[in-house]
Amino acid sequence: MSSRVVIVGGGVIGSSIAYFLRLSDPTVSVTVIERDPTYARSSSALSAASIRQQFSTPLSVQMSLFGIEFLRSIGERLAVDGTQPSIDLHEGGYLFLATSAGAGTLRENHALQQRLGADISLLDTAALQARFPWLNTDDLAAGAFGESGEGWFDGYGLVQALRKKAQALGARYVADDVAALQRDGSRVTEVVTASGERYVCDVVVNAAGAWSRRVAQMLDIDLPVYARRRSIFNVSSPAQLEHCPLLIDPTGVYFRPEGKSFICGTSPAADNDPDDLPLDEVDHALFDDVIWPTLANRVPQFEALRVQNCWSGYYEYNVFDQNAIIGRHPEVDNCIFANGFSGHGLQQGPATGRGVSELILHGRYTTLDLSALNFARVLEKRPFVEKNVV
Known part of the structure; x- marks a missing residue:
């Protein structure tokens, strides 16, 4: 002791x-x-x-x-x-999407998660379209959705x-x-x-x-362990996405609701991810070249997006x-x-x-x-x- x-x-x-x-x-x-x-x-x-x-x-x-x-x-x-804190936990779930190339891994992971007691559903393309009708499923083979125990805060x-x-x-x-x-x-x-x-x-x-x-x-x-900058974008959109989870596209681009808007981001390419970039700067090119086109493809309603706010934070990234x-x-x-x-x-x-x-x-x-x-x-x-x- x-x-x-x-x-x-x-x-x-x-x-x-x-x-x-x-x-x-x-x-x-x-x-x-x-x-x-x-x-x-x-x-x-x-x-x-x-x-x-x-x-x-x-x-x-x-x-x-x-x-x-x-x-x-x-x-x-x-x-x-006697004062209880609140962190506004919202169990909206994660939705991991996979093309045919990643569907096998998604199924293996799902079997493990279920065995350990995680409340995750494995969805085929038809089930994805039925639960999330706003989603473009043309290139998708499967999805895994957290029914409970997943979300944001x-x-x-x-x-x-x-x-x-x-x-x-x-x-x-x-x-x-x-x-x-x-x-x-x-x-x-x-x-x-x-x-x-x-x-x-x-x-x-x-x-x-x-x-x-x-x-x-x-x-x-x-x-x-190195400081790797990650940029997050808060965007407004007229999109009406019922029961919207935190969605992970097969490309690694993610988004989730944030009040009446959405936040989104992705990791930069491994060959363009230097250490200790300044936090007072945001990678706008990553949004324009990667994030927005990916979102517009996955959710057609996201063709109309406007960045409301953005910021950067560090991952304490273990390169090993x-x-x-x-x-x-x-x-x-x-x-x-x-x-x-x-x-x-x-x-x-x-x-x-x-x-x-x-x-x-x-x-x-x-x-x-x-x-x-x-x-x-x-x-x-x-x-x-x-x-x-x-």
């Missing part, structure tokens, strides 16, 4: 860890160092904020099954002084609710930047901030999101296998990593917070075993392959 835990980063991942630590053991001292308490540039606040069970690996499905359970009960779990509201509850449970939040990690052999002894404060620690957690690579470098550790790295590094006994979620951080945050707290308090996972996501797989070049990366 460790009595002094310092968490670098207070977004959804860091705040979830702080919450579960203090909830599980109020004797543990928890300090969260977050350089921007407004979260203006954090992935937690800038993402499309959604949750799904439609993954291809059992662990990813199980993490999100706990995630939706947590989000559904957030009012009770994260209430402070207020990501900024979630991080604020976790932070406030963690503070109410006794976690201390410090508005500062980490400048150095002092190491003695295989252990981190102190966290030093830009203001010169020093925090002695028994355990340090790297939950610094898109900036986690810089924190790892302070320990001479090569963390394959696009999955989270959770656990200790073999060379540093008391440093735990929780990084590289590659767009899945909000939905996997609750399971990560619970798991990392177990690892700190008990030395092992006691509920869901997250060891397949450990750092050793990176060093041993054993990728944890998830087919449904969006």
Whole structure:
């Protein structure tokens, strides 16, 4: 058991860890160092904020099954002084579409998801047309739709609710930047901030999101996580799309309702996805050349679109296998990593917070075993392959 835990980063991942630590053991001292308490540039606040069970690996499905359970009960779990937070969870479902080339994989994934208890329906072309008559199904062979347990929510509201509850449970939040990690052999002894404060620690957690690579470098550790910009566009349209889910086109372009408008986006091509692009810029060419034409093809009513607003946020992108790295590094006994979620951080945050707290308090996972996501797989070049990366 460790009595002094310092968490670098207070977004959804860091705040979830702080919450579960203090909830599980109020004797543990928890300090969260977050350089921007407004979260203006954090992935937690800038993402499309959604949750799904439609993954291809059992662990990813199980993490999100706990995630939706947590989000559904957030009012009770994260209430402070009788006030229950709301994150406007809307279980509108994901709709993954596949052409004949991808239909086999979709069916395999669906069988796995059903076996684990996810409420997903596999739809043929006729069923897709019947349920979503506004959809162009000419080139489609199948679709998978989340009947429940999938949808979208207020990501900024979630991080604020976790932070406030963690503070109410006794976690201390410090508005500062980490400048150095002092190491003695295989252990981190102190966290030093830009203001010169020093925090002695028994355990340090790297939950610094898109900036986690810089924190790892302070320990001479090569963390394959980079800040990759993703642009999101809020568009208005006269389209009337009844029962509209979060739709994933076979091309990777996605859209979902956002009030009376829609938000949409896609990842850029792998050969045009550099690191650390400025967040105050938006990739308008990607919208004009890829997103809009794809949407207009898939939903003919989307030929009339107008961009109302747009912004960019960072994926903390794990270039090794696009999955989270959770656990200790073999060379540093008391440093735990929780990084590289590659767009899945909000939905996997609750399971990560619970798991990392177990690892700190008990030395092992006691509920869901997250060891397949450990750092050793990176060093041993054993990728944890998830087919449904969006």
